[in-house]
Amino acid sequence: MNDMLKTTPDFSTEAAAALLKEHYGLSATLSLLASERDQNFKVEAEDGSISILKIINGAEPEVESDFQTALLSHVGAHAADLPVPHIRPTLSGASLASTTSTRGVTHRLRLVSWVEGLPLAETGRNDAALQSLGRMLGRFDASLKGFMHPGALRDLDWDIRHAGRSTDRLHHVTSAEDRALLERFLVRFEKSVAPRLATLRAAVIHNDANDWNVLVDKVDHDTISGLIDFGDALHAPVIAEVAIAAAYAGLDHPDPIGAAAAIARGFHAEYPLAEEEVDLLFDLIAMRLVTSVTISASRRAHTDDNPYLAISERPAWTLLRKLDRMNPRFATAILRHACGFEATSGARKVSAWINANRKSLKPLLERPAATYPAALVPYGDPTHPMTIKSAGEQPDEAQAIWEDYCRAHGVELGIGPFGEERTVYAGEMFVSRFIDHTRRTRHLGLDLFMAAGTRLYTPLAATVVSVEIEKDPLGYGCLIALRHEPEGCPPFVTLWGHMAHEAMGRIKAGDRLAAGALVGEMGAPKENGGWAPHLHLQLSTDTALSATEILGVGEPQFLDVWTELFPDARTFAGIAEEFYEKKGRSHEEIVKRRKELLLPNLSISYDKPIKFVRGEGVWLIDDSGRAYLDCFNNVCHIGHAHPAVVEAMAKQAAILNTNTRYLHDNIVAYAERLTATLPKELTVAGFVNSGSEANSLALRLMRAHTGRENAITLDWSYHGTTQELIDISPYKFRRKGGKGPKPHVHVATIPDSYHAPADWPAEEHGKRFAESVAELIQAMKAKGEGPGFFIAESIPSVAGQVFLPEGYLKEVYRLVREAGGVCIADEVQVGFGRVGSHWWAFETQGVVPDVVTMGKPIGDGHPLAAVVTTREVTDSFNNGMEYFNTFGGNPVSCAVGLAVLDVIEGQDLRGNALSVGNYLIDAFRAMQTRYEVIGDVRGMGLFLGIELVTDRKTKAPSTEFARAVSNGARRRGVLMGTEGPHDNILKMRPPMIFSKRDADHLLAVLEETFADVARTLG
Template sequence: MTDMLKTTPDFSIEDAKRLLAGHYGLKGTLSPLDSERDQNFKVMTGSGETYILKIINAGEPLVESEFQTALLRHISRHAPDLPVPHIRSTTSGSSLAETTSGHGVRHLLRLVGWVPGMPLAQSARSDTALESLGRLLGRFDAALKGFMHPGALRDLDWNICHAGRSAGRLHHIAGTEDRALLERFLARFDITVAPRLPALRSAVIHNDANDWNVLVDSDNHDRIAGLIDLGDALYAPVIAEVAIAAAYAGLDHADPIGAAAAIVRGFHAEYPFLEEEIDLLFDLIAMRLVTSVTISASRHAHTGGNPYLAISEKPAWTLLRKMDAMNPRFATAILRHACGFEAAPGAHAVTAWIEANHTSLRPLLDRPAATYPADLVPYADPNHPMTVASAGERPDEAQAIWQAYCSERGVDLGIGPWGEARTVYSGDMFVSRLIEETRRIRHLGLDLFMAAGTRLYTPLAATIVSVEIEKDPLGYGCLIALRHEPEGCPAFVSLWGHLAHEALGRLQAGDRLEAGALVGEMGAPTENGGWAPHLHLQISTDTRLSATEILGVGEERYLDVWAELFPNANAFAGIAPEFFAKTGRSHDEIVRLRKELLIPNLSISYDRPIKFVRGDGVWLIDDSGRAYLDCFNNVCHIGHAHPAVVEAMARQAATLNTNTRYLHDNIVAYAERLTGTLPKELTVAGFVNSGSEANGLALRLMRAHTGRENAIVLDWAYHGTTQELIDISPYKFQRKGGKGQKPHVHVAPVPDSYHAPADWAAGEHGKRYAESVAELIATMQAKGEGPGFFMAESIPSVAGQVFLPDGYLKEVYRMVREAGGVCIADEVQVGFGRVGSHWWAFEAQDVVPDIVTMGKPIGDGHPLAAVVTTREIADSFNNGMEYFNTFGGNPVSCAVGLAVLDVIEGQDLRRNAQEIGNHLIAGFRALQQRFEVIGDVRGMGLFLGIELVTDHKTKAPATDFARAVSNSARQRGVLMGTEGPHDNVLKMRPPMIFSRRDADHLLAVLEDTFEAVAATG
């Protein structure tokens, strides 16, 4: 220190004036400025110019003085607009001058321009100002790219790479706790930071952007006006520039990490960081502070109270204690986010994978969570009695309030959403460690409220990370962390809180859980931390956080960061987004407008209509986010909104859509694929837009070929909406509003083996029912006429899912053809692989129709339908009259049809239909053994029916029971219909993608429903 005193300049103001005049030819008013090693004077010339005269410490090596000079010259040449000191040359044109003190010590002089402004330390340090500082530092360092000088390789303790030297100064720290604090940071530095520093990008940096060396505009404190004092510049890792600035900006700042993030954001915009640099920033900020307090302590006895050294010592200790209380991973997540990096590497991929695969996840509850009637738990309302009870730590009272709330509204599941602001978090444990005088009030998990003991299952295979009991009041109680590593997705952790303690004896770290395995049960208030029973479910994309480190509640300021680190678990839990955002008109308004604007006899399903807003595979989602298992709407043959269909439709629509007057590959490609699924006799296709159009075209083909009109149809048949199809549909013309049977229409009884006369032998049903068709033909022939056609669904649907007796179609087809008619198979509902064993239901009867009609299921609900016939009939139709259908067979529709075929074949959905159908039929028959109301179970593939009767002997229809089951199943989240002449047949036609899990859910709901309806009489 004695040597330093000898080399430190000590010139009077008068001496400085003489030096200024002699070397620079300037006169003016001089005033001294604080400095640690050099001597500085502010110079104000008579002409209004302002400078700083620096008399350099004689102990500074010449190479360092030359380095600073070269640095300033470089900036002046390459970034003259930077608000930093610029050199004023001597009268002889030199960058440096030289003088000798009265002690004979040689000193160098440098004159630089004054940068106007007020020190950042004296301003409010707004985020805008700090981001502006980051931008200036980024521009400064960018200007120094490629610059190097031997003097930059100086050996200073202030070099961040030498921060570990602070360990040698720890003996100057008096307090044991203070030394321990610094030792913790030093240990982290030695283990995780120092080994990685050599691999980082390094360059010449300012190295001392403390809040006294940074100036703000005196009139606009949000704008950085300048950067001064380049005396500590050196060659170091670039990230050190921001670490140093952030260390000083965080002093006495309510949100020091937020201050650092603002600087980072600005710097990154000018000089982009690498992720590996940002990942070390928290520790480097801390180590700058460690260096500062240890140097200050080591010199304290020799400084004589030098304010330059001591000015930041107390706030530095305060900030170090704050940082010691922080989780470095949270701070790093905030800093990463400021650069636009993911808060945790892979976070976006995790959320994208869960969203893309949510339909394949196993249910978290006994059935999919979205199928329960649900409502928001009122924690967002600070005045709600449940919130008040919870905040007052009265969990039993809160539980009772919630149960009453559910009972009043018919709710089975309470949901506490991610991100919700909750005043209920009032304990000390919810005080922020990042921001002073701030509470963590934003919920970062998903709460599911049900009864204590509700069983919870993992949606994905997992490895147990930890099982522990958190005993703090308002804590988690039993807490379980699971690690998931699905293929194609980064690993992530799910956190399960407020569970019953039974899991502690059943599970242990390292155990493997398969998807759907039991995790635990919702705990009672006595063991779940003192809350009403619920699950707190949370996802962490940072797998290095322990269960107790994962933030369950976060600061509002950093909600966008927490959204990446702890993303919303809705999709993981199976909660539909529509639950949180209801859109469009109300139910009552839509019903009113339908009555005003639409034809009045347009029907609506169910006593309480449902407003569906989205389809997803086997599910339909209503406007409240409740999901219904769709076992009824067969039009979406391979599931709602199938991605392959949507993609094919969008791709072709974006390219070309036109009519069939022009050539296009799609129509012939689709015709070739479609006819390839049919018997070899059926080779010619015609494309239309609906099943009704298909049946209408079939009748035109029939007339052109036979010249006849006489129709033979089955009782209770339905074939379409046009008048000529209504005329051949007994389901329509025999009921209210119908005009009765036309003379050319002949109705045969439905060949229903279940309702066949008791004296008919079982093997004779097909033949005996066919005799009625023979009688109709004979009646026509007696009048000198003959049948034009016989049309029937291969499995009559509206008639009650009736499966034709063996041999029936073979016999009827023979008789009709012998009488000169043609045979039309209506496969609109039953075809395209639905029966599983065959592509087409008529194949199960070992027949080949003359004409086959198909409807919208072949386009998965897109308006695509078809007629396929023989070459002979097609030639008869080619009678000179042009056939044209504007949209039938257009490129978009055919692209959709090809996509549907690809899915059916590629995913072997026929086999799936057969296997799942057999499983369902077995399940229905098991129900039949328990419930006498089930008279008959019938089905093939995924075309299924259950007939309900009041008496097995008379087979009297249980119509009211059937309707009650359909409505009650709807209340339980499953859609089915009732059909048959008495509406006593439960009709089910689920999508071809129906899984074993879906089937088991259907069976469970049916069991509950039959029990409930039977109990109410």
């Protein structure tokens, strides 16, 4: 007879009742409960109390019986509210009694209180119940911290550390396939798990939280009401408690890893686990099952007599087969996430790094992806024809449907978003390996749809991990994996699927690719798995996964986990957030409300207005997520939303903003810094809010100093919005709605060398054009008057980016000053280093104005402007009348102004403007050799113009071509304007941070647009 059977108690119900009466003085009704090694009886006493009488296996050493008694006593003392059995003493006050069987075997007896509830095995095991189980086990194990007993150190096959002993029992498993299954788990255990177990926390644990030892509330089955049977308790790794409970909970459960996650989440809430413990949980769950089935196999001869041994064998095998089909790294990611850890170490840092460094990423396509007109590809709509004809069945028809849509709506890029629910994933390959009767339907990559052959580039430097062909139908076709290791970021992998096979002969594993290097091309359906041409781009924060292991489609239930393992690649690819969700009012509603609420002559750019919602550097992003390269709005001098400006503004606004009647450091500091950029004669500053205010203040200074009104202004010039500035702006008063010049306003010829008379020597252009000013002064003198001032932009902008001929301002300033007038340089558009070679455009003419006005670039979009003048003019202005401007020179504005100067100087943006500007001018001149329509190229730094003509000899303006180019560039995502009397001059004033890469993008769009317009207009 088996030794265990000899010592297993075999008392009848009547004999057990007699023992109960003898040792505890209780008369009761007894009923036998299932048990493997001992005998357990439910005791229903006459007084209504319920207990459990345990008759302990005779082979169990006394130290083990004493251990269980001490354990329950400890829990009772330190966590009395835990619903576990409490010991009832014998008539003599002892915790245990003893008796001898008819076989002469001594057995010990223990009577404990009954714990009310239903076995978890008899109820549903939903997430709430399993999480409650985890919390109960966490509370129980936490109550045992510091508890130890010699009996806890016993040698037990059910000790998770001894799971490797299952190898010695494999020969009892008759199926070779089943043995191979167990061997796979055992090899993993011995190689990767067992060596790490010794390093983990260990304590006394229950060690057998199967669903017969766990009770739920009879009414609320979501709440665990008790924990019983401590016969397997021992000192073991703490994580084993969770693994064992999860192993049993997963039996016949449709989502065993989800069940394990619920238990781990609950346990972690009461008894925080360490990452290294959770990392072993999947394998420990499997090894508990391996132990179970091999022990059952070794005892199979006796299972007919003791069904308790075989109760979980069939579902255990089923669960082991499920676990074997799972990727352990994915299962571990789910378990880690359940405990609040990253799905894989460093996962969240990868996404954070990409978001923080997105501006430095190279374009994935020929130009930044956000610059293409884009639309969602309708794979999320199961009724759409493209969806119906996709999935490898009719890719050519699906592509044709998409191309028709693109032509009809002006779309160039299709986007299939991350996380989208898709019905196209219908094949067997998309059946979940985690959850029964579930499909993987959530897209975990980013799809970019363009024509087959579209070239794709890596935004970051990379090492090629693999290049392979996946031949499965509906597979990836050519599949490329790249590893990226940017400084300050954990390494991550990018997956490039549905590529053309040409990459196989061009790159190989181990190759290094620089940022911006070619990865490959979008494949055609015959080579990309049978799909319409597109790129499946996916990030993987788990670099241990091979290209084919990376999960391209996932279960909706685990989307939060997949999001950490495979973060949305939209930022990496350069797709703007605004593409995914439009906010605010529609274009039509805004236009309608503007007409109702705003001045009717407030203009809107373009026939189809743009609604911009965000600016960033050189880009403006509209409400559909399309990014436009801003080569026009020179207000944001150092780039839209420059972080230094934003920080300075927010920091000072959070401390103090007030007016100049009070003392503050900022206004003095800014005046010092600003005047230091100007010639030594210009020493006194006045601060206002706009260029118009600056020019109005300049006129006040002029009147106080000269006592005159007569103005000399250049034809087609513009100086501001107030009436006195409209009066000196021919651009306004000579156009529709204007009433011509007032008597005190005298208009000089615009000194445009390109349109100078042919017989004028080039070296005399400056003096010849100045004669116009001399004639005006002479006319004033004939009336006994003189000029009060001469005002001109140092580079006339509205007139068409006109660069003054050499010597022009020297001669004009001389004439005006000799006649008693002052000279005002309007630097509102051209100042602050835009010309590159100098801080101020007037410096390129070798002159020093009496008054300099500035605005627009001064605050990078913040309403700030200034006037700087000489001490002599200032003394005239100081005539007793107070000058006060409520907001001019306030602490916030001055903080912003200082930040702008810091950036210009600290990043040598003048030098950048000069080098990039020269690069563009050279490229424009090269275009001039190819396009007869380009009559003149002009520019200095980042103040640029291209004049378009119908005939180079007559220089007749080509307004139609200019407008077509401006609108064509806008359609291609580049903003520029047209200026000049005939709107035939392309005007470009990009931010000072404009890079060579930005310049190349501008040039590519101009080349494409010029060619297109030339074809269209003939």
